[in-house]
Amino acid sequence: MSELLINSEKGHLTASQRVPAIARPFVSERAAKTLDLVEKFVEEECIPADEVYVRQIGETTQQRFTSHPPIVEDLKARAKELGLWNLFLPRNHFKEGAGFSNLEYGLMAEYLGKSRTASEATNCAAPDTGNMEVLAKYGTPEQKKRWLEPLLEGKIRSGFLMTEPQVASSDATNIEMRIERDGDSYVLNGSKWWSSGIGDPRCEIYIVLGKTAPSHPDKYKQQSVILVPHSTPGITIHRMLSVFGYDDAPHGHGHVTFTNVRVPASNMVLSEGDGFKIIQGRLGPGRIHHAMRSIGAAEKALEWFLARINDPRKKPFGEMLHKHGIMLDRVARSRIEIDAARLAVCNAAITIDESDAKGALKEIAEVKVLVPDVNLKVIDRAIQAYGGAGVSQDTPLASMYGNGRTMRIVDGPDEVHLLQLGRNENKRGGAHKRRIEAQRAKGEELCRKYGVEVKDPLFLGRSTGEGKSKL
Amino acid sequence: MSELLINSEKGHLTASQRVPAIARPFVSERAAKTLDLVEKFVEEECIPADEVYVRQIGETTQQRFTSHPPIVEDLKARAKELGLWNLFLPRNHFKEGAGFSNLEYGLMAEYLGKSRTASEATNCAAPDTGNMEVLAKYGTPEQKKRWLEPLLEGKIRSGFLMTEPQVASSDATNIEMRIERDGDSYVLNGSKWWSSGIGDPRCEIYIVLGKTAPSHPDKYKQQSVILVPHSTPGITIHRMLSVFGYDDAPHGHGHVTFTNVRVPASNMVLSEGDGFKIIQGRLGPGRIHHAMRSIGAAEKALEWFLARINDPRKKPFGEMLHKHGIMLDRVARSRIEIDAARLAVCNAAITIDESDAKGALKEIAEVKVLVPDVNLKVIDRAIQAYGGAGVSQDTPLASMYGNGRTMRIVDGPDEVHLLQLGRNENKRGGAHKRRIEAQRAKGEELCRKYGVEVKDPLFLGRSTGEGKSKL
Amino acid sequence: MSELLINSEKGHLTASQRVPAIARPFVSERAAKTLDLVEKFVEEECIPADEVYVRQIGETTQQRFTSHPPIVEDLKARAKELGLWNLFLPRNHFKEGAGFSNLEYGLMAEYLGKSRTASEATNCAAPDTGNMEVLAKYGTPEQKKRWLEPLLEGKIRSGFLMTEPQVASSDATNIEMRIERDGDSYVLNGSKWWSSGIGDPRCEIYIVLGKTAPSHPDKYKQQSVILVPHSTPGITIHRMLSVFGYDDAPHGHGHVTFTNVRVPASNMVLSEGDGFKIIQGRLGPGRIHHAMRSIGAAEKALEWFLARINDPRKKPFGEMLHKHGIMLDRVARSRIEIDAARLAVCNAAITIDESDAKGALKEIAEVKVLVPDVNLKVIDRAIQAYGGAGVSQDTPLASMYGNGRTMRIVDGPDEVHLLQLGRNENKRGGAHKRRIEAQRAKGEELCRKYGVEVKDPLFLGRSTGEGKSKL
Amino acid sequence: MSELLINSEKGHLTASQRVPAIARPFVSERAAKTLDLVEKFVEEECIPADEVYVRQIGETTQQRFTSHPPIVEDLKARAKELGLWNLFLPRNHFKEGAGFSNLEYGLMAEYLGKSRTASEATNCAAPDTGNMEVLAKYGTPEQKKRWLEPLLEGKIRSGFLMTEPQVASSDATNIEMRIERDGDSYVLNGSKWWSSGIGDPRCEIYIVLGKTAPSHPDKYKQQSVILVPHSTPGITIHRMLSVFGYDDAPHGHGHVTFTNVRVPASNMVLSEGDGFKIIQGRLGPGRIHHAMRSIGAAEKALEWFLARINDPRKKPFGEMLHKHGIMLDRVARSRIEIDAARLAVCNAAITIDESDAKGALKEIAEVKVLVPDVNLKVIDRAIQAYGGAGVSQDTPLASMYGNGRTMRIVDGPDEVHLLQLGRNENKRGGAHKRRIEAQRAKGEELCRKYGVEVKDPLFLGRSTGEGKSKL
Secondary structure (H helix, E strand, O other), X not given: OOOOHHHOOOOOOOOHHHOOHHHHHHOOHHHHHHHHHHHHHHHHHHHHHHXXXXXXXXXXXXXXXXXXXXXXXXXXXXXXXXXXXXXXXXXXXXXXXXXXXXXXXXHXXXXXXXXXXXXXXXXXXXXXHHHHHHHHHHOOHHHHHHHHHHHHOOOOXXXXXXXXXXXOOOOHHHOOOXXXXXXXXEXXXXXXXXXXXXXXXXXXXXXXXXXXXXXXXXXXXXXXXXXXXOXXXXXXXXXXXXXXXXXXXXXXXXXXXXXXXXXXXXXXOOOOOOHHHHHHHHHHHHHHHHHHHXXXXXXXXXXXXXXXXXXXOOOHHHXXXXXXXXXXXHHHHHHHHHHHHHHHHHHXXXXXXXXXXXXXXXXXXXXXXXXXXXXXXXHHHHHHHHOHHHHOOOOOXXXXXXXXXXXXXXXXXXXXXXXXXXXXXXXXXXXXXXXXXXXXXXXXXXXXXXXXXXXXXXXXXOOOOOOOOOO | OOOOHHHOOOOOOOOHHHOOHHHHHHOOHHHHHHHHHHHHHHHHHHHHHHHHHHHHOOOOHHHHOOOOOHHHHHHHHHHHHHOOOOOOOEOOOOOOOOOEOHHHHHHHHHHHOOOOXXXXXXXXXXXXXXXXXXXXXXXXXXXXXXXHHHHHOOOOEEEEEOOOOOOOOOOHHHOOOEEEEEOOEEEEEEEEEEEEOOOOOOEXXXXXEEEOOOOOOOOOOOEEEEEEEOOXXXXXXXXXXXXXXXXXXXXXXXXXXXXXXXXXXXXXXXXXXXXXXXXXXXXXXXXXXXXXXXXXXXXXXXXXXXXXXXXXXXXXXXXXXXXXXXXXXXXXXXXXXXXHHHHHHHHHHHHHHHOOOHHHHHHHXXXXXXXXXXXXXXXXHHHHHHOHHHHOOOOOHHHHHHHHHHOOOOOOOHHHHHHHHHHHHHOXXXXXXXXXXXXXHHHHHHHHHOOOOOOOOOOOOOOOOOOOOOO | OOOOHHHOOOOOOOHHHHOOHHHHHHOOHHHHHHXXXXXXXXXXXXXXXXXXXXXXXXXXXXXXOOOOOHHHHHHHHHHHHHOOOOOXXXXXXXXXXXXXXXXXXXXXXXXXXXXXXXXXHOOOXXXXXXXXXXXXXXXXXXXXXXXXHHHHOOOOEEEEEOOOOOOOOOOXXXXXXXXXXXXXXXXXXXXXXXXXXXXOOOEEEEEEEEEOOOOXXXXXXXXXXXXXXXXXXXXXXXXXXXXXXXXXXXXXXEEEEEEEEEEEHHHEOOOOOOXXXXXXXXXXXXXXXXXXXXXXXXXXXXXXXXXXXXXXXXXXXXXXXXXXXXXXXHHHHHHHHHHHHHHHHHHHHHHHHHOOOHHHHHHHHHHHHHHHHHHHHHHHHHHHHHXXXXXXXXXXXXXXXXXXXXXXXXXXXXXXXXXXXXHHHHOOHHHHXXXXXXXXXXXXXXXXXXXXXXXXXXXXXXXXXXXXXXX | OOOOHHHOOOOOOOOHHHOOHHHHHHOOHHHHHHHHHHHHHHHHHHHHHHHHHHHHOOOOHHHHOOOOOHHHHHHHHHHHHHOOOOOOOEXXXXXXXXXXXXXXXXXXXXXXXXXXXXXXXXXXOOOHHHHHHHHHHHOOHHHHHHHHHHHHHOOOEEEEEOOOOOOOOOOHHHOOOEEEEEXXXXXXXXXXXXXXXXXXXXXXXEEEEEEOOOOOOOOOOOEEEEEEEOOOOOEEEEEEOOEOOEOOOOOOEEEEEEEXXXXXXXXXXXXXXXXXXXXHHHHHHHHHHHHHHHHHHHHHHHHHHHHHHOOOOOXXXXXXXXXXXXXXXXXXXXXXXXXXXXXXXXXXXXHHHHOOOHHHHHHHHHHHHHHHHHHHHHHHHHHHHHOHHHHOOOOOHHHHXXXXXXXXXXXXXXXXXXXXXXXXXXXXXXXXXXXXXHHHHHHHHHHHHOOOOOOOOOOOOOOOOOOOOOO
């Protein structure tokens, strides 16, 4: 790349210079350098490549889900050359990755989120990332050799099959896919949808959640995770689901049925009954990745918004859009919301780094709800500034909106996280009530001590004071 | 205090244990200890004392603005004894304070914000804090001796007179108060309102912003700051302003006229024309203080909210309120919003600590808009859960709402900050436009290189492509 | 009144000319004339009188709740002279009133809602209106003679005692006030608060809801309504409740205890067990009155907002506020929201007129939730435009906000109405589901008929289609 | 149709029975009957036919924009048979239509808005409706014969070409398409996009807005409207625009260039310079049509929402969704918002009926902003209840969202209408200011008359009162 676009403007701050002050102590010098390199790679190579990518996929469904856009392989080669490979595997748990913390990778993921090709180019695309984490953490040497190694090298891709069409599967205890032991094999029967990644012709392995013990009294011990090669007989992909009219080919979201799908018993991950635990651990960092990519999407939307309001050809009522106060108001609110949301994600990532996903439950849940909401608001404002161009293929905004909208649903809808956050917060409700009552009792005692009449009876949680006379 | 209320519950985390992971590197061990002590002092001593305080003030306007509730002096003595005094003066600028950073004090201010008496008890109440900063930074030895010393000791209080009723004074260049040199004196004429603190009978000195050179071609050199003893002839306090029916006595918000008010020339702070600079520097940390106290108010509102939904006497439709999902939803949203807002304030405080208020303009403005919005939303939800009790004197919520509502107005209304943030953000608009266009141009170039047809002409900022045939 | 202020401006449309086109067929010529007269009376006489009224009330609590501002009696005389008296009693139920429909009175109530004194001046103030309706509808000749006549003449006032501090009394089945028969008397014991009107020295009669049969198996038959003269021994008014710092004196909101309060058995309204029915009927039209007064408040706030943005002294950034697009945006949104809300209230009033309150349950509940939300949004925007003046006593906005905020609580909080609306709407859920399924089934049948392949299985409520091969 | 689906449920109210009470005086008996028939046709025939329609269109762009789904013609025949044809042409302006008022047709349009095929089936589809109005109102006998007749018979379709890609064409004075007189012809040069309807192979005539006199001093006299047959040489359709990934084939939104496109001078509509007037008149009723179809879409979304929360297979946390209070809360809010919005549209339609589009400018603009906002909120809530199914092709919700989102943009974005509404409202700002000041002056006068001290000086628009002493 001869010309460094992103440096060509005076006053440009690099990605590492824009890291919020509060997050800087957590970013090593090496990570800062890599972060700047990621930004440069994304802005200068991946985003332009996106234009080629969407056109190399093809038009008919048949084409779109059998294509492998050649430009991706070129980008992957380039990313490896730059040392931008497997950035996501956190250093405190895995030796296989690039050696960054969740916070450090999170900052990079923000930039990956600005391009359609960047995540795959750096081998940091979902669902491979979470799948590689599962294999790296729990896989047997054989499983690792057969599946993790080619995944880490970017030679194959993988699918993640959890959600089911016929139940409220955001609650994983509702899962119905059966996994039954039969001799040296397990036999799977059931349906899955929103099966991420199964559209890709390079997708060779599915990580499947099902139930080995549907009657186990502990409902968190009923599930197991098992590895299913994509070519196993009995698998039917019925169709690919669209998201607001976008099919996300070739990756895609599949609707698939398993009919007597038989795999060797050695394909079980950990042991029978470990499924729930494996899935829970998998989702924590994945939510951080999603969240930071969404932050990147929101930043991109804001950049497009700013570009539009500085377009000299667009002058409603005789003034460029940036002269209209309502536009600057929206820009400012977007900036405020994005910056606060980014801090929340950084804090969640650090909390994971300092303990683990379980120790960061609250922080992850907060981010899961907050970030998509901010992202959608910012994109929607940018769309509105563009008018017709905003909803069409002429900007990336409409497809970003579609993608952003799914983030309020995938890995559990907002409502599930809000309810759990609310319940958790409510655990301290009794303690707050008791403290407030004790403070009020002490307040009354002090009133007596200071000889002050307590005219207003204090009611919280106690019986009504008995007055003696009319006012 | 015999009983430690706040520790009486199992699972209670102290204030320092609740500091977000991302902020911890910035908190010294000494600050962490002080923070826990502040929490304990506020929860166990100040909040109960609030009940006495509001009753010691009296009923008629005359009483309320001449009273000095005795319990405050007892709390001040106690705070000094505990070492909780002048916590606010940041260590990197002042030797007179307790030696904490803006971040460290900010974390403490959150707890001060939960009580009506705590800020004054620790000598951290506005407008004294900002006034003391001005005097410490710019005062002459004589000014310091006469005013700063007794302020630092909590012996007197001070007023801050900037806002004027007849102009849009959120824009300080509109100020009209005249300050004219006359021999060895300055003579002041004009009106001020929302003059914080002038209701207090202990308020002895006013810091006044006015214009010494209203025709100066540089509109930021017209203003000066001058010290005016409260007893100077020519000062008329017409009345005290209320906020949603609350008079905030004895402190109060005064409406005052200066008619030929004469003070010695030595009362000028710095030199003529330095007023704008002094005021700007004063407002930065003050906004952080306000913001963190608002975070504390929001936390308090959430605690009251949680107390209410665990009140066994309140069972609409036969179920306690915490069994109603809508309540947990609101609790969860409040938790998410407060936590993100706190991170934004912490980041702004750290940015000030690492440069100064000017280097943190964006971060401070963001917080100035974000925090009051969050605070009001949380208080409003708590009010709704309490019903009639929520709007009445039986909870602190309604008066907290009134106070919180002013935070969208004081030190510049939301709109001013949003406009400035928007304009500032817009400065990068041209660069974003150029980068996006360059990326698109490169994308087209890549399309040609890869032999891909560009079906959709790309329009941003360029003329329409000329097609040749109908579709 | 020498000068007709409201007609002094060119282009002014009178109240009857501003009635929405859709509502006009429901407004008689007489009502249109009265409506214009109401507007004139309110704008020219009542609103200026408000300034006197608030000052005649006094300062201390003792003064404020024993005062009877003389200007009110002058306004009442004037209103009678103009024929603006007892406008509220709907013609299709009562012969005692001015003979208007709920819709017609609703349009007038909008204007009454713009002034503090207008409702009382026209004898249309709550809780007297609802109390008079109860007495007119259900009272014995003796009850009418003793209480209704002087109320209709404006000689006395009345209180309404329903809400109780210790339970969730928005659900009237939770009421605990005991009413026990003892010989020829009933004896009342219990507590009430938010007892509207009992602060007024002219308040002579309380309408009290309590339980005569707390163990009755039908929980809607446990309640009774009884008349209690204010001077009956055993009544203690502990204190008056404030609303955001406003005490609403002399009317007020009382907290009161009944200890062995004995009244003649003839004071029972209808029979024992009729309480729930009486209260329900009372609340319907009352909610319309509240709603239309709130619409008036919102209009008033918008007028003040518009006045502010045309104040030539207020020029932030060198431009009057109406030149700032964000202000016009808020004005426009306010106009849209108020106009839609008014239509909803008019439709609810007409629905009552054409059936009764029970037949308009849905419409009343909708208005109960919608209108306060709109009103608060509009007032809040106006406050923000005024800055400090907006929250203080210099505009009516802050006290209007306090009052408006209670409207989300009184007569059942938002949540209760939303839940009931939701449940009611949900009754058609099954029918919707069946219809959608039938439509889809028919769609598939049509597909077969037209020889079209159904690629996407249709899942709603049916089992997954079994595909046979990979995509 | 053997089975009447929509009547199969007990308690079902027909469309005419659901007309809000306030709108009933405006609905004739004939209209009420037709309304019920429209509902039945849409629910029982059109909605099932939608499933066929979307599959008959095809897959590739080439197929999709050359197809004419046969089922549409069958539906058209059926609609004619039922007398449901050309319902849209308002009786007070046109003799060619079915003879309903704007309000009556508006109520029918709500049901048409629930189906993809219903508008076309009844010959009430945009942009044909507006185009037919233009031709009926302004066309010469020859223009009518050639274009209006086949349009009224549903034999051909038409396009409307106003929006241009390179300018802010929501302000029609910015239009750049040149229309130049050359002998007996006009020659057109320029670009258009969002050209509705030009994708349809049956689209034979374009109604084009351009400038005949770009230098005319009156900027509302520069525009003309001209008729351009689709096959005229020089027209290039570059591509079809998508909306959130949906192409709306075969109708579509085209991007088209005119290069020396020559048409006979007799194709001019009215005279040169009448373009702006023609367009303005065209948009008024069209906005009502859009708005009522959006109300129908919102109702449909709410029906799907209700169907979902009654799906016994979906039980997060062990309870069907309708047992989760948050869902009923959203249902209730949707009901409130839809009902208020519908009233606003009805009132706007009646205002047009009673004057014309110009006399209903405010009402139309209000509806233009309010309805899409409500529609999007309701659809979004329904999507969230469906989770993955909500964003995919398995429900109509995602495509309805895409369509609904464009309604905030087409025919002028929200911001344009809000600004004009705000400016219009602001015209009364001075009058409000003067009235408030006069009321305050009179209030002070009354205070003096009643001997009441005016403690708080009254400031609005006047100079500060001069007090004499400290408080």
